[in-house]
Amino acid sequence: MQDRIDVSKAARGAGMLEAREIVFAYGRGRDILKGFNMSVKAGERVALVGPSGCGKSTLAQILAGMLRPKSGEVTIDGKPLPKKGFRPVQLIYQHPEKAVNPRLKLGKTLTEASSPDDALLAALGIEKAWMDRYPAELSGGELQRFCIARALAPETRFIIADEVSTMLDVITQAQIWELLCDVVSARGLGLIAVTHSAALAERVSERIITFDDKNSPPIK
Amino acid sequence: MKKLNRRTAAAIIAAAILAVILAIYIGGALLPAAAIDADFSQKGLPPSPGHIFGTDFLGRDMFVRTIKGLSLSLTVGAVASAISAVIALAVGLTAALGRGIVDHAVNWFIDVFMSVPHTVLIILISVALSRGAAGMLIGVAVTHWVSLARIIRGEVLQIRSAQYIAAARGFGKSRLWIARRHVLPHLLPQFFVGLILLFPHAIMHESGLTFLGFGLPPERPAIGIILAESMRYISSGAIWLAIFPGVSLVILVLLIDKLGSLVRYLLEPREAQM
Amino acid sequence: MNALEVKNLSLEFLMYDGGFARRYLRVISNLNITARAGEMLAVAGSSGSGKSLLVHAILGILPKNARVEGGMTWFGEPLTPALQKKLRGREMAFVPQSVTYLDPLMRVGRQVSRDKAVVGGLFDRYHLDAAVARQFPHELSGGMTRRVLISAALAGKPRLVIADEPTPGLSPHLAEHAMKHFRELADAGAAVLLITHDLELAVRFADEIAVFYAGTTVETAKASDFTDENRLRHPYSRALWRAMPQNGFKPTVGVQPYAGNLPDGCLYAPRCDMRSPECGQKIPPPRAVRGGEVSCYNAR
Numbered sequence: 001m002q003d004r005i006d007v008s009k010a011a012r013g014a015g016m017l018e019a020r021e022i023v024f025a026y027g028r029g030r031d032i033l034k035g036f037n038m039s040v041k042a043g044e045r046v047a048l049v050g051p052s053g054c055g056k057s058t059l060a061q062i063l064a065g066m067l068r069p070k071s072g073e074v075t076i077d078g079k080p081l082p083k084k085g086f087r088p089v090q091l092i093y094q095h096p097e098k099a100v101n102p103r104l105k106l107g108k109t110l111t112e113a114s115s116p117d118d119a120l121l122a123a124l125g126i127e128k129a130w131m132d133r134y135p136a137e138l139s140g141g142e143l144q145r146f147c148i149a150r151a152l153a154p155e156t157r158f159i160i161a162d163e164v165s166t167m168l169d170v171i172t173q174a175q176i177w178e179l180l181c182d183v184v185s186a187r188g189l190g191l192i193a194v195t196h197s198a199a200l201a202e203r204v205s206e207r208i209i210t211f212d213d214k215n216s217p218p219i220k
Numbered sequence: 221m222k223k224l225n226r227r228t229a230a231a232i233i234a235a236a237i238l239a240v241i242l243a244i245y246i247g248g249a250l251l252p253a254a255a256i257d258a259d260f261s262q263k264g265l266p267p268s269p270g271h272i273f274g275t276d277f278l279g280r281d282m283f284v285r286t287i288k289g290l291s292l293s294l295t296v297g298a299v300a301s302a303i304s305a306v307i308a309l310a311v312g313l314t315a316a317l318g319r320g321i322v323d324h325a326v327n328w329f330i331d332v333f334m335s336v337p338h339t340v341l342i343i344l345i346s347v348a349l350s351r352g353a354a355g356m357l358i359g360v361a362v363t364h365w366v367s368l369a370r371i372i373r374g375e376v377l378q379i380r381s382a383q384y385i386a387a388a389r390g391f392g393k394s395r396l397w398i399a400r401r402h403v404l405p406h407l408l409p410q411f412f413v414g415l416i417l418l419f420p421h422a423i424m425h426e427s428g429l430t431f432l433g434f435g436l437p438p439e440r441p442a443i444g445i446i447l448a449e450s451m452r453y454i455s456s457g458a459i460w461l462a463i464f465p466g467v468s469l470v471i472l473v474l475l476i477d478k479l480g481s482l483v484r485y486l487l488e489p490r491e492a493q494m
Numbered sequence: 495m496n497a498l499e500v501k502n503l504s505l506e507f508l509m510y511d512g513g514f515a516r517r518y519l520r521v522i523s524n525l526n527i528t529a530r531a532g533e534m535l536a537v538a539g540s541s542g543s544g545k546s547l548l549v550h551a552i553l554g555i556l557p558k559n560a561r562v563e564g565g566m567t568w569f570g571e572p573l574t575p576a577l578q579k580k581l582r583g584r585e586m587a588f589v590p591q592s593v594t595y596l597d598p599l600m601r602v603g604r605q606v607s608r609d610k611a612v613v614g615g616l617f618d619r620y621h622l623d624a625a626v627a628r629q630f631p632h633e634l635s636g637g638m639t640r641r642v643l644i645s646a647a648l649a650g651k652p653r654l655v656i657a658d659e660p661t662p663g664l665s666p667h668l669a670e671h672a673m674k675h676f677r678e679l680a681d682a683g684a685a686v687l688l689i690t691h692d693l694e695l696a697v698r699f700a701d702e703i704a705v706f707y708a709g710t711t712v713e714t715a716k717a718s719d720f721t722d723e724n725r726l727r728h729p730y731s732r733a734l735w736r737a738m739p740q741n742g743f744k745p746t747v748g749v750q751p752y753a754g755n756l757p758d759g760c761l762y763a764p765r766c767d768m769r770s771p772e773c774g775q776k777i778p779p780p781r782a783v784r785g786g787e788v789s790c791y792n793a794r
Contacts (some may be wrong), residue, residue, distance in 0.1 A: 051666065066386060086392035099383045103405045109384075112401075113391035139542055139752060153391070166662070169540025169691055174737040174745035196666075199739035225516050 014077050015042035017063065017089060017158045017190055022072035024058055032058055035072070038209055040158065045181065045191040047201035050211025056194045057094075060162045063192065064091040076157065086113070090151035094163040096143035100135045106146055107131030114153035123186075124149050124179050141172035148180060158190040165200070177204050227486070234482040237475050241294065244472065248291020256280045256288065256441065266460055273464040277453065282446075286465045289443035290472055292436075296357060296426045301418035303361035305368060309411060312372025316380065326373075330366055338363050342425055346434045356435040360422050368414040372407065379406050409487040416480035420473040427469060443469050495569070497654050497685035498529040498552065503564040505547055505556070505709075507753075518561065519753040521547055522709040523761070524777050524789070525564075527687075529654060534676060534686040536696035536717070538734075539706030542752055545689045547709075549656055552687075553588060554578030569653075587652035589643050591659045596631040602642055603627025607649035616645040620675065637668045644675055655679050656687045661695060673699040693734060697721060705731045708750050708761040710777065715786030727788035730762045760790070768792045 022036040032055040040046050050056050061067040063074055065081040074081050076088055093099040100109045110116065110131065121128075124145045135143055144164060151159060161180065165173035181204060184191045193204050201208050259279035267274040273282035315326035342359035349355030379385065379402065388398050429435035430444025438445055443465055450461035505522035522544040529535045539545050550556045552566065554575050566573040568581065578586075596605055603613045606627070613627055620641040626634070634642060640660065647655060657676055661669040669692075677699050680686040690696050696703050697720045704714040705728065713728035720726065723735045733746040748765035751757060757764050763773040770792055778789045 064390065066390065084392065087390040090390060091387075093383055093387075095383070099387055101382075101384045101402050101405075104401075112388060112393070139749060141749060147387075150387070167541065169543075169750075170693065170734055170737040170739075171746050172540065172749070174739075174743050175747075177743070178745050197739065203739045203743045225510075227510055227516070 016040070016075075016077065017192075018075045018078075019059075019063060020072050020075070022059070022062060022074070023070045024055075024062060024067070025070055026058075031070070033062075033069070040190040040192055042157065042190050043185065043188045044207070045184070045193065045205045047193040047195060047205035047208045048211065049195055049198055049201045049208055051196055054211045056196075056211060057162055060091055060160045060192070060194050063158075064089045064160055066091065086153065086155045088155055088157040089160060090153075090156050090158070091160045091162060092144075092147050092151050092164050094166055096140055096147045096164075097135055099147050100143060102135050105132055105134060106138070106143075109135075110146055110150055113150055114155075116149045116152065120149060120152060120183070123183060125175070139172075141168050141176060144168065144176055145179075148176075148183070152183060152187070156189065158192065159184060160192045160194065162194040163196070166196070173200075230482045230485050234479055234486065237479045237482070240475060241472070241479070244287060244290050245294045246291075248288045248294075251284055251288060255284045264458060266458075267464070274458070274460040276449070276461055277458075282461060282464055285441055285446055286443070286468050288441040289446050289465060290468060292440060292442050293423045293426055293469070293472070296353075296360070296436075297419050297423040300357055300360040300422040300426065301364065301415055303357075304364040304418050304422065305411065305415040307362065308365035308368035308372060308414065311365060311369040313376060315369070315373040316376035323373075330369060333363075333366055338425065339428065342429055343432070343434050346429060351434060351437070353436055353440070356426060356429055359429070360425050363425075364418050364421055368411075368418065371410060371414060375407055375410050376403060379403050409484075413480055413484040413487065416476065416483060419480070420476045423469075423473055423476070495531045496528050496567070497531045497569060498527075498573075498687070499565075499567045500525060500527045500548070500552070501565045501567075502526060503548070503551065503562070503566065505544070505551060505563075506561045507557075508559040508561070509754075520709070520756060521753045522551070523756070524710050524779075525706075526711050526780055526787075527704050527714065529685040529687045531653065531685045532680060532683050533701040534680040534688060534699060536688045536690055536700035536703045537706060538690055538693050538696050538703055540691060540750060542708070542750055543706035544709035545691075545706055546658065548706075549588070549658055549687075549689060552578075552656065553582055553586065555582075581654075584650040585653045587647035587650060587655045589647045589655065589657040589660060591662075595643065596639070596646075598631050600630075601627065602629050602631060602634065605631075606642065606646045609649075612649050613645070616648060620645055637671070640668070640672055641675070644672075648679070652684060654685045654687065656689070658689045659691070660688070661690065661692055669695060693720065693738065694740070705734065708756065709753070710761055711780070711787075711789060712762060713786060713788045713790075714780075715788075719786060725784075727783050727786055727793040728762075728790050729766050729768050729793075733765075762790075 016039055018039040020037055022033050023031055024033040025031045036059065038046075048056055048059065058067065062069050065074065065087050081087070081089065100106070126145050126149060130138060130142065159180075165176050168176065181191070193201060195201050257280070262271070262275045262279035264277055265271055265275040271281050271283065273286055275281055276285070311326060311330075315323045318326070341363050342356070345359035345362065346355040349358060385398060385402055388402060426435060427442070427444040427447070430442045431448045433448065435444055436442040446465045447462060450458075450465070453461050503522055503525040504520065506518040506520050508516055509519045510516045525544065525548065527535065527537065527548075537545050537548065547556075551562055556562065568577060571577070596602070603610070606613045606616060614624065617624060617626060622638060622641055622645070626638065626642070631639065655676065660672050660676070673695055676686050676688060680701070688696065688700060697717050700717045702714060703717050703720055705712050707730050713726065713731045715727065715731075720731075720735065723732050723741070726732050726735060736742050736744045737746065746765060751761060751764070757774070759774040759776055760766070760769075760778055763769045766773065772791050778791045780787045780789045783793050
């Protein structure tokens with residue numbers, strides 16, 4: 001893997017999402033991540049593979065700018081992630097039913113970040129009739145489509161898909177990944193697929209980063 | 221006839237209770253003060269078709285007095301619980317949004333507050349504010365917010381940690397926007413039910429306090445005053461003077477309580493209803 | 495020997511519609527499974543396929559607004575609510591999914607069994623240290639919790655063990671271990687009913703697999719049939735097979751219909767490429783095809 005980036009180049013690192021020497025611990029607990037490095041280019045699809053509990057989801061939140069690491073930094077285009085405003089790195093979650101407000105009709109949820117155009121909705125297989133429904137009335141696969149559409153705002157540069165299909169059956173899983181990969185490549189976005197399944201990673205990514213052990217993050 | 225299902229029945233009963241409460245309130249407000257002028261020709265009559273609750277030692281109709289008393293109780297209860305609920309909202313939100321030290325401090329304060337008996341505290345406040353309506357109102361209002369504040373705090377903490385809130389932050393939404401869009405819709409039903417359930421407490425405390433002489437002044441047609449007066453006549457056999465107003469008060473309190481639980485049931489997610 | 499037989503089971507819930515009207519929502523229709531002593535039957539299906547509800551129906555722990563039709567038998571005897579109550583936690587054991595089923599304030603040993611000798615024996619068998627018995631649930635790791643839950647289920651010497659999604663959240667290594675434990679139970683003579691959506695693990699450890707779709711069984715076949723698309727009978731089982739990442743990752747269009755939205759006739763018909771006019775009439779009854787059982791008019 002060619003993950004070590006020349007520092008002089010990284011300063012300009014346009015179109016790159018980079019994590020450098022990330023160390024993280026919850027509260028005063030032990031370090032979950034000890035100096036993790038990775039980078040993803042725009043238009044690239046990378047998979048992060050490891051068993052549950054290995055720190056993948058924590059890393060996903062750090063890459064999205066939702067958690068701040070104890071040390072190390074995440075940069076986009078060579079600059080630190082913005083602290084305020086729209087996050088250019090959007091996270092899609094494992095449980096879509098928790099990622100939408102159960103009391104809001106889905107039409108409202110969908111337009112929270114931007115107003116996705118009809119072409120995108122059609123590409124994601126979102127039906128107009130679903131807009132007036134509440135989350136409890138749709139299945140996990142259908143809700144996940146909304147979460148994907150919501151995350152695909154014009155300012156979005158990278159998508160992190162954190163076990164987005166783990167709770168879905170294999171057919172829906174294949175559906176979701178097919179449309180996610182299509183949309184991401186059509187827009188030239190970078191994709192980080194976080195998963196426990198090596199077979200899935202093989203299918204959806206161009207490059208795989210493995211978390212082999214809880215305490216020793218990768219990069220060989 | 222087809223048997224009504226629970227949800228429909230709940231809505232009908234709630235509407236009926238609300239109608240009764242409104243009737244008492246409006247009735248009490250509309251009845252002219254002259255209706256309870258002294259009429260010595262009618263002095264001390266037991267219940268009869270003309271005076272269904274009987275009359276008192278000044279010949280005043282007890283039914284009219286009771287309605288007027290309940291109406292006043294409702295007014296006091298409404299104002300006191302509204303103030304209380306607002307305090308609860310402010311305290312609950314402060315605790316939940318402040319977190320850390322603020323949360324600890326507020327919780328400690330709530331614990332201390334709960335360890336002091338309500339009645340004693342209300343009497344102290346009321347006396348300190350030279351008794352009267354205002355003192356009692358404030359006394360009741362500032363002692364009833366505690367449990368609702370706790371509920372609001374818990375609710376907000378739970379919603380705050382929801383993933384859809386994290387997502388909204390990721391879209392660059394402001395705190396205010398998130399509060400309006402996501403927190404408020406969850407909080408309002410809780411707040412509303414809590415407000416209704418504060419009502420009976422406030423009324424009971426108001427009447428109790430007035431009965432003990434620390435509440436509303438004797439010239440007001442309050443239930444507490446009626447009951448206090450009636451006590452003097454019980455030994456002489458005029459038990460209707462105490463029983464009818466007393467039972468009416470209890471029924472009103474139970475009705476409001478029932479209304480609260482019905483509203484809570486109706487606001488529950490449909491999946492939880494059978 | 496048939497330990498548990500579920501025949502033509504239907505399950506409906508009384509629910510509220512939009513306003514004040516209510517109606518029955520059908521969540522399980524014409525469902526059939528047979529769990530045999532000494533064998534492991536895996537029930538595979540997506541969420542919403544009725545797997546968990548089936549478990550609740552078998553254990554007799556459905557909520558009050560549920561209406562059950564159809565028959566369940568326990569070693570040939572009708573499985574009545576009274577019998578369910580008698581068997582539950584004893585001859586019929588349930589291995590839940592998560593730690594939340596353990597009492598956080600009670601030492602682990604006592605939750606497994608009051609009988610110390612029984613606890614000792616079970617802990618020995620599952621390589622749990624004797625000291626674990628004196629610990630509290632929060633002190634256990636995920637893998638240990640799983641073994642404690644299995645021990646607790648086995649303390650009553652069950653003849654039927656029902657495991658609800660025992661593997662999600664486990665590393666492949668631990669998942670394999672958990673499956674081995676269940677395999678051993680079947681080999682020791684118990685009937686094991688494994689609820690899962692991980693077809694891959696089911697294929698490796700189970701004897702038979704029943705595929706659920708929208709609350710009905712579409713196919714029951716030997717686990718080994720699931721290694722080759724051409725040995726499968728039902729179009730949905732084939733679609734599942736094709737969608738697995740290791741077998742092509744090909745999605746099939748459409749979504750599983752949910753309760754309240756079920757089509758007439760075969761529940762898979764709207765998505766099926768083999769559909770014929772009769773499919774829209776009635777749910778196909780199960781029939782034997784090539785050594786398996788399939789609910790499809792057109793399967794060969």
